[in-house]
Amino acid sequence: MIRRVVLLAALLFTSFHASSAADSRPPNIVIILADDLGYGDLGCYGPPTIPTPPLARMAGDAHPFPEFSSAAEVCTPSRAALLTGRYPIRSGMCHDQFRVLRNRSLGQLPASEITMATALKAEGYATGCIGKWHLGVWEFNPGGHPRRHGFDYYFGLPHSNDMNPTPAAPKGAGKLAEQEAAWWNAPLYRNEELIERPADQTTLTRRYTEEAVKFIQANKARPFFLYFPSTFPHTPLFASKDFAGKSPRGIYGDVVEELDAAVGKVLDTLRQEKLAENTLVFFTSDNGPWLIMNQQGGSAGLLRDGKGSTWEGGMRVPGIAWWPGKIKPAQTQRTLACTMDLFTTSLKLAGAEVPADRPIDGLDIRPLLFGTGTVARDAYFFYRGTRLMAARVGDFKAHFMTQPGYGQPKPDEHAVPLLFNLKVDASETFNVATNHPAVLSQIAQAVERHKATLTPAQSQLVEVQPLPEKKQ
Amino acid sequence: MIRRVVLLAALLFTSFHASSAADSRPPNIVIILADDLGYGDLGCYGPPTIPTPPLARMAGDAHPFPEFSSAAEVCTPSRAALLTGRYPIRSGMCHDQFRVLRNRSLGQLPASEITMATALKAEGYATGCIGKWHLGVWEFNPGGHPRRHGFDYYFGLPHSNDMNPTPAAPKGAGKLAEQEAAWWNAPLYRNEELIERPADQTTLTRRYTEEAVKFIQANKARPFFLYFPSTFPHTPLFASKDFAGKSPRGIYGDVVEELDAAVGKVLDTLRQEKLAENTLVFFTSDNGPWLIMNQQGGSAGLLRDGKGSTWEGGMRVPGIAWWPGKIKPAQTQRTLACTMDLFTTSLKLAGAEVPADRPIDGLDIRPLLFGTGTVARDAYFFYRGTRLMAARVGDFKAHFMTQPGYGQPKPDEHAVPLLFNLKVDASETFNVATNHPAVLSQIAQAVERHKATLTPAQSQLVEVQPLPEKKQ
Numbered sequence: 001m002i003r004r005v006v007l008l009a010a011l012l013f014t015s016f017h018a019s020s021a022a023d024s025r026p027p028n029i030v031i032i033l034a035d036d037l038g039y040g041d042l043g044c045y046g047p048p049t050i051p052t053p054p055l056a057r058m059a060g061d062a063h064p065f066p067e068f069s070s071a072a073e074v075c076t077p078s079r080a081a082l083l084t085g086r087y088p089i090r091s092g093m094c095h096d097q098f099r100v101l102r103n104r105s106l107g108q109l110p111a112s113e114i115t116m117a118t119a120l121k122a123e124g125y126a127t128g129c130i131g132k133w134h135l136g137v138w139e140f141n142p143g144g145h146p147r148r149h150g151f152d153y154y155f156g157l158p159h160s161n162d163m164n165p166t167p168a169a170p171k172g173a174g175k176l177a178e179q180e181a182a183w184w185n186a187p188l189y190r191n192e193e194l195i196e197r198p199a200d201q202t203t204l205t206r207r208y209t210e211e212a213v214k215f216i217q218a219n220k221a222r223p224f225f226l227y228f229p230s231t232f233p234h235t236p237l238f239a240s241k242d243f244a245g246k247s248p249r250g251i252y253g254d255v256v257e258e259l260d261a262a263v264g265k266v267l268d269t270l271r272q273e274k275l276a277e278n279t280l281v282f283f284t285s286d287n288g289p290w291l292i293m294n295q296q297g298g299s300a301g302l303l304r305d306g307k308g309s310t311w312e313g314g315m316r317v318p319g320i321a322w323w324p325g326k327i328k329p330a331q332t333q334r335t336l337a338c339t340m341d342l343f344t345t346s347l348k349l350a351g352a353e354v355p356a357d358r359p360i361d362g363l364d365i366r367p368l369l370f371g372t373g374t375v376a377r378d379a380y381f382f383y384r385g386t387r388l389m390a391a392r393v394g395d396f397k398a399h400f401m402t403q404p405g406y407g408q409p410k411p412d413e414h415a416v417p418l419l420f421n422l423k424v425d426a427s428e429t430f431n432v433a434t435n436h437p438a439v440l441s442q443i444a445q446a447v448e449r450h451k452a453t454l455t456p457a458q459s460q461l462v463e464v465q466p467l468p469e470k471k472q
Numbered sequence: 473m474i475r476r477v478v479l480l481a482a483l484l485f486t487s488f489h490a491s492s493a494a495d496s497r498p499p500n501i502v503i504i505l506a507d508d509l510g511y512g513d514l515g516c517y518g519p520p521t522i523p524t525p526p527l528a529r530m531a532g533d534a535h536p537f538p539e540f541s542s543a544a545e546v547c548t549p550s551r552a553a554l555l556t557g558r559y560p561i562r563s564g565m566c567h568d569q570f571r572v573l574r575n576r577s578l579g580q581l582p583a584s585e586i587t588m589a590t591a592l593k594a595e596g597y598a599t600g601c602i603g604k605w606h607l608g609v610w611e612f613n614p615g616g617h618p619r620r621h622g623f624d625y626y627f628g629l630p631h632s633n634d635m636n637p638t639p640a641a642p643k644g645a646g647k648l649a650e651q652e653a654a655w656w657n658a659p660l661y662r663n664e665e666l667i668e669r670p671a672d673q674t675t676l677t678r679r680y681t682e683e684a685v686k687f688i689q690a691n692k693a694r695p696f697f698l699y700f701p702s703t704f705p706h707t708p709l710f711a712s713k714d715f716a717g718k719s720p721r722g723i724y725g726d727v728v729e730e731l732d733a734a735v736g737k738v739l740d741t742l743r744q745e746k747l748a749e750n751t752l753v754f755f756t757s758d759n760g761p762w763l764i765m766n767q768q769g770g771s772a773g774l775l776r777d778g779k780g781s782t783w784e785g786g787m788r789v790p791g792i793a794w795w796p797g798k799i800k801p802a803q804t805q806r807t808l809a810c811t812m813d814l815f816t817t818s819l820k821l822a823g824a825e826v827p828a829d830r831p832i833d834g835l836d837i838r839p840l841l842f843g844t845g846t847v848a849r850d851a852y853f854f855y856r857g858t859r860l861m862a863a864r865v866g867d868f869k870a871h872f873m874t875q876p877g878y879g880q881p882k883p884d885e886h887a888v889p890l891l892f893n894l895k896v897d898a899s900e901t902f903n904v905a906t907n908h909p910a911v912l913s914q915i916a917q918a919v920e921r922h923k924a925t926l927t928p929a930q931s932q933l934v935e936v937q938p939l940p941e942k943k944q
Contacts, residue, residue: 026822028751030698032735035706038761040773041728042790043518044531047774048538048898052514059516066520226502234507248895256513263504279500289510294902301512302519302771318514350498423720426520430766
C-alpha cells in the first residue's frame with residue numbers, strides 16, 4: 001500500500017513537473033522544407049480560395065475518384081451519355097460544328113434511347129429531374145421534354161443559361177462579373193408549364209435545392225431517382241443574396257459555394273429522413289471548366305486545357321460517391337470510371353436489366369464503390385463531336401488528334417499519336433510515344449474493336465426552328 | 473404504463489418496419505451534376521496519384537496556408553531568406569546569372585547575417601540541421617558550414633544532389649527515371665566529417681528521418697530547433713526500398729510519399745515523447761516544381777509556371793502548420809504569409825529579440841497561426857536574382873517584368889505592369905491593369921518604400937574554386 005502511494009505521488013510529481021516544464025519553456029520548433037515540391041503535389045492543396053466544406057466532408061466520408069471522366073467535352077453529348085450509358089456518337093447527340101443543342105433546336109434525345117429514369121421508373125422508382133436539361137427544347141419539340149424520357153417531375157431550365165441573350169446583352173456578356181437580369185431571357189419550367197421568363201437566376205440554385213429537398217421528402221416512402229443537374233457554374237454567374245459577394249474568388253466562388261451548400265442540404269435531408277444508409281449520392285460535372293470565360297470560368301488544376309477539349313482538363317472531372325454504411329470512409333479509387341458507368345451501376349443497384357439490344361458503354365462499378373474488386377474496362381474513348389480524338393488503355397492515353405477547347409478551327413492530326421502515361425503525367429506534358437510502340441498498337445486494336453460496334457446515327461444538333469418573320 | 477408499452481411496441485414496430493423496408497428495397501440514387509466545374513475547383517481534389525496521408529492529417533489538424541510564399545524562386549536565395557528573415561538581395565545570396573551556389577562556390581551566407589539557429593541557440597535551444605544546406609560549400613570555405621551559422625549538429629549534403637555529376641552521367645541525367653549511382657558524386661557529412669562519397673541517395677530520406685528522430689529524442693529535455701531541409705524531390709530522384717516503384721506517379725511519387733512518411737515519423741516521435749503540445753511544426757518548400765524535369769519534376773497545380781519564375785507557380789508553395797492544442801484543427805488562413813515570417817515568428821515564440829540593427833522582412837504571424845488576429849503587411853516582393861520582377865499589395869500582384877523559369881535568356885519588360893487579382897485569378901491568366909490604375913500606383917509607392925531600405929550587398933554566388941590542373 002505504501003509502495004502504491006509513493007508510486008502515485010511520484011507519478012503525480014513527474015506529471016506535474018513535466019507539464020510545468022512544458023508550460024514555462026518556449027516551444028520546440030520543427031521546420032520541414034521540401035525541395036522543389038509544387039503547390040499541386042499534395043492532396044490537401046486544392047484551389048486557394050474556394051472552400052467547399054460539404055463536398056470535402058462528402059469526399060471524406062466516401063470515394064473520391066481522381067480519374068473520373070465525363071463522356072464528352074461539352075454539355076449536350078455529356079448529359080446524353082450519362083443518362084443513356086452510351087457514347088453520344090451512338091445517339092446522334094453530338095456534332096462537330098454545333099457541339100450542343102441551341103435554344104431553337106428541333107432535335108432531341110431520340111425516343112428510342114433508354115434513359116436511367118425510364119429504366120428506374122419501370123422498377124417502381126419515383127423519378128425527378130431538377131435543373132438544366134439540355135437534351136431537347138420542348139418549346140419547339142414536345143418530344144424533348146424530360147417527362148418524355150422517364151422523369152415524373154421536372155423543374156428547371158431547358159438548356160444553358162446563356163442561350164437566350166437579349167439585344168441588351170453586350171458581346172461576351174457571359175465573361176462579365178457584373179451581370180444584368182435584362183441580358184438573359186431564360187425560361188423556367190415546372191413540368192410542361194412555363195412559370196417564369198426571364199427566370200430570376202439569382203435565386204435559381206436556392207430554388208433547385210428547395211425542390212430537391214421537397215422531392216426527397218415527398219417520395220421517401222418508395223425508391224426514388226433524383227437527377228439534379230445544376231445550372232451553374234456555367235456562365236452567366238448568379239448567386240443568391242446569402243452567397244453573392246462573399247467569396248474571395250469572386251462570383252465564381254460565390255456560385256460554387258452555393259452549389260456546395262446545396263449538396264450539404266441534400267445530404268442533411270437524407271440524414272433527417274433516415275434515408276442516408278439507403279441512398280447512393282454521386283457528385284460530378286458535365287465537363288471541365290470553361291477557360292475562355294477568364295475569371296468567370298473555373299480551373300482544371302494541374303490538368304491540360306478545359307471544356308471543349310479532349311485533353312484531360314476537358315473531360316476529367318470531380319467524382320465523389322457517398323453512401324453511409326455502404327461505402328467505406330475516406331477511400332480513394334485510383335481507377336478510371338466515368339459518367340456512363342452511373343447508368344449501368346444504377347440499373348444494377350435497382351435490380352433492373354441492363355438493355356441487351358444495343359451497345360452499352362457504361363460498366364457496373366459497384367466493385368469500385370464498395371471496394372470489393374476491380375472492373376475490367378477494355379478502353380476509354382475521347383470524342384469531340386463525332387471525331388474520335390483520343391483513346392485510353394490502362395494508364396496510357398493516345399491522342400490521334402488534338403485541338404484546344406475553343407479558338408482553333410481544325411484539329412492537329414498526329415500521324416504517330418501523342419502518348420501520355422496519365423498516372424505519371426496527368427498534365428499530359430511529356431509525350432512517351434517513342435518509348436511504347438506496343439502500347440500504341442494495343443490502343444489501335446481497341447479502337448478497331450470499338451469502331452466495329454458503331455452504327456451511324458443522325459445528328460440531332462443540326463435542325464433549328466426558324467426565327468419568326470419580323471413584322472413590317 | 474400500458475400506454476408506454478404500446479408506444480414502445482409501436483416504436484419498435486416502426487423501426488423494424490423501416491429497417492426491413494430499407495433492407496429489401498433498392499437504394500435511392502442522387503446524382504448531382506455541376507456544370508463546367510473544373511478538376512481544380514474543389515479543395516478535396518489534389519493531384520490524382522500522390523496520396524500523402526501524414527501531410528493530409530497534419531493539414532487537417534492545423535493551418536494550411538493556401539497563399540504561403542517562398543522568398544525566392546530558386547534554392548540558395550530561398551534558404552538564405554528563410555533562415556535570416558530577409559530578402560536575399562540584402563545578404564547577397566542571389567545572382568541574376570548563377571542563381572544558386574555551385575559545388576565549387578567560395579561564397580557563403582555572410583557571417584554578419586543572423587540565422588534563426590543563431591538567435592534560438594542564444595536562448596538555450598539545441599539546434600540541428602538535417603538535410604540539404606546550400607548556403608556554403610565548406611570543402612572550399614569552412615565559413616560556409618551550418619555549424620558556423622548557429623547549428624550545433626549537422627547531417628546532410630552541402631548542396632543540391634545533382635551538383636556533382638560524374639563523367640558517366642549522360643546529358644540531362646536529372647530528367648531520367650532510371651538513375652545510376654555512378655552518375656552522382658554527392659558528399660554526405662556528419663558535422664564537419666565527410667562520411668560517405670558518393671552518398672547512397674537511395675537511403676538518404678530514411679537516414680535523414682532517423683537522424684531527425686534521434687535529434688528529437690536526444691534533446692527532449694530542452695527546447696530545440698530542428699531544421700529538416702529534404703534533399704528531394706529535387707532531381708535526381710531516389711527512394712528507399714520500401715518506397716521505390718510503389719507509386720503510380722512513378723519515382724517522383726515514390727519520393728514524395730517517402731517524404732510524407734518522414735513527416736509522419738517526426739510527428740509520431742513528438743507525440744511519443746509527449747512533446748506534441750509544445751512544438752510548432754511547419755512544412756513548406758523552397759520554391760515551386762522544377763517543370764523542365766518533365767515527369768521527374770512536380771506540378772504547380774492551377775498556378776502558372778514553376779521553379780525559377782516569379783509567377784505564382786515559382787514561389788507559392790504548400791505551407792502547413794501543426795501544433796496540437798495551440799493551433800485550431802482544420803483552419804485555413806487565406807492570408808499571404810511567407811518563409812521569412814518563420815524567422816520572426818520563431819524568435820518571438822522563443823522570447824528572443826528580433827534584430828533591430830537591420831531590416832527584417834519577415835513578420836510575426838502568431839496571430840494567423842493562433843487565429844487571434846490579422847497581420848499588417850505593407851507589400852510582398854518577388855525577386856529573380858537581384859531583379860525585382862513583381863510586387864503584391866493586398867490581393868493584387870503587379871509584374872514589372874516576366875520571364876519563364878528557364879529557357880528564355882531575358883525578361884519581358886512591361887511598361888504598364890501586368891496586374892492580377894490573385895484571390896480571383898490565382899492562375900494569373902487575366903490581366904486587369906486597365907481596370908485598376910489606383911492599385912498600380914499604390915504598388916509603385918510600396919516599391920519605392922522598399923527600395924529605400926536596400927543597401928547594396930556583394931553577391932556571394934560568383935566566385936568559385938578553380939578546378940585543379942590536370943596531371944600530365
